[in-house]
Amino acid sequence: MLERLLSTDEDCRCEPAFEGERLRVESDDCPGRGRLAEAPACRRTVVAALEERDVESVCTRAAGFERAYEDGAAGLLVAAGRFADAVAFHDEDLAERARSDPLGAARVATGRGDALARAAAETGLAAFLEADYETTLRPNVGPTVARSRIATRPPPGATLAERYELDTGAVVRRYGGDGLDTYHLTPAEHRLDAETTATLAAAYRRLARGGVTGGERAPARAVRAAAAVDQPVETLVAALRKHTLGLGVVEDYFADPAVTDAFVTAPVDENRIRVRHDGETLRTNVRLTTDGADALASRFRRSSGRAFSRASPTLAATADA
Structure with missing residues (x-):
């Protein structure tokens, strides 16, 4: 029922475009x-685009918010595109189903025991027979102004051990489980409603396009120019300043007195940030984007005076957030 209410094949207005190894989907005008x-x-639009070629990730953007479908999520979408392309000649109805309901198409194909079953296996779609959309198509998310993306849900089977709020407005939850504990961060800007997130994106566009000036005062001016009187202006200013003049999500980590270090290893867009929390190394729910890692490395390189390159691939620096 929820799926039917959100959109139908006739009213999807997503606009996909390939950017290197990523499929970027603009969804502002899509219900x-x-x-x-x-x-x-929306799945149909994405899978139809992926009949053309494979990608490493799919990112949808709407109202100033980005959803990044990576790892297993991208694997399902890519497999569906391969499958739809492979079986269209044999069974166009099944290919069409694979575009909007690839999991259902996988079950039908594997039950046939013929060329369609082989296609499901060869394209990788059969690997998702036991999957569901809610779990598999779980994106890493973030406002478009941020150069980081977070997993919003805790690890499967994790147990909440601790919860507290930072001075930045971010909420920290520590989860225990098998192996490494998780430091789960929800920045303040991730708790904004859709309208306020869109305002944050509009303020960032004003700033990026040179529509406002004023150095350190520019973020506040950009927000005041974009915000309605009933919106949380101070929260928006803090978020915009953090992601344009500051260290981004790293500022939230260093606002936590229990965190002494934050570090990430290459490839940065695949590995989560880790932190030292009360003397223990914890994984987090946050990944930097490639642009975010480059921006941080550039800032740390300037502040430390140390080189950072293939010849010297490790950079350690102290940041005053």
């Missing part, structure tokens, strides 16, 4: 907002 787990029409 489904590019939510691929919930909106079958």
Whole structure:
């Protein structure tokens, strides 16, 4: 029922475009907002695009918010595109189903025991027979102004051990489980409603395009120019300043007195940030984007005076957030 309410095949207005190894999907005008787990029409648009070629990730953008479908999520979408392309000649109805409901198409194909079953196996779609959309198509998310993306849900089977709020407005939850504990961060800007997130994006565009000036005062001026009187201006200013003049999500980590270090290893867009929390190394739910890692490295390189290159691939620096 929820899927039917969110969008139908006729009203999806997502606009996909390939950018290197990524499929970027602009979903501002789409009722489904590019939510691929919930909106079958948006899935259809994405899978149809992926019949052309494979990618490493799919990113949808709507109202100043980005959803990055990576790892297993990208694997399902890519497999669906391969499968739809492979079986269209044999069974166009099944190919069409694979575009909007690849998991259903996988079950049908594997039950046939013929060329369609082989296609499901060869394209990788059969590997998702036991999957569901809510779990598999779970994106890493973040406002478009941020150069980081977070996993919003805790690890499967994790137990909440601690919860507290930082001075930045971010909420920290520590989860225990098998192996390494998780430092789960929810920055303040991730708790904004859709309208306020769109305002943050509009303020960032004003700033990026030179529509406002004023050095350190520019973020506040950009927000005041974009915000409505009933919106949380101070929260928006803090978020915009953090992601344009500051250290981004790293500022939240260093606002926590229990955190002494934050570090990430290459490839930065695949590995989560880790922190030293009360003397223990914890994984987090945050990944930097490639641009975010480059920006931090550039800032740390300037402040430390140390080189950072293939010849010297490790950079340690102290940041005053």
